Every structure is written in C-alpha cells, then in structure tokens.
Amino acid sequence: xxxxxxxxxxxxxxxxxxxxxxxxxxxxxxxxxxxxxxxxxxxxxxxxxxxxxxxxxxxxxxxxxxxxxxxxxxxxxxxxxxxxxxxxxxxxxxxxxxxxxxxxx
Numbered sequence: 001x002x003x004x005x006x007x008x009x010x011x012x013x014x015x016x017x018x019x020x021x022x023x024x025x026x027x028x029x030x031x032x033x034x035x036x037x038x039x040x041x042x043x044x045x046x047x048x049x050x051x052x053x054x055x056x057x058x059x060x061x062x063x064x065x066x067x068x069x070x071x072x073x074x075x076x077x078x079x080x081x082x083x084x085x086x087x088x089x090x091x092x093x094x095x096x097x098x099x100x101x102x103x104x105x
Contacts, residue, residue: 003061004054012047019044066096 005013015033018024019040026044030037055061070093077085 003064004051004058007054008047008050012043012050015040015043016047063096063099067093070096 005016008016015029018029018032019026024032026037026040030040033040070089074086074089074093077089
C-alpha cells in the first residue's frame, strides 16, 4: 500500500490501514467508522481492487522488489570480491533499470 496509497480515497486509505496495518476486525472498524460491517468490507474490497489494478498497470512494487534483490546480491558479491558475478549482476541491474525507464516513456 505504501507505493499507491496516495491514489486511494482518504476513506479507503484509512480503512485499509486499520484493517491491514492495525489488524482490526471489520466489526471494530465499523464501530470506529460509525458504519456497518458490510460498508467497511465494501470500502476495503474496492480499495484492494484499486491497488491491484494500479500495480498491474504500473508494476512498481515488483520493480522495487527486483531492484532490492539485485542490490542485496551485489552487496554479497562485493563482500566476496567476486568480480565475474558482480559483472553479471550489474548487467541484470542495467536491464531492469532500462525496463523501468521504458515503462516511463
């Protein structure tokens, strides 16, 4: 949710935070929100659907995970002084960054 929370309505963001981050039940959230459990469920469902659509379109979360994975591998190989593996990882990183830039165009 961190990447796209600004693209949700304020209510969706608030209710998703209560549900996923604060681990409150639908009933607890409904009491706080002054609405029904069903209304809370609908807002959360629509918020999740919106986040899923946005990620499918932009794929920022997947790109971020891939870049973090490559960064961790690079750190390990620098520590191990493995130049051949470093070159392979640098090429992978370069390709990954180029893909993300192509998506920006």
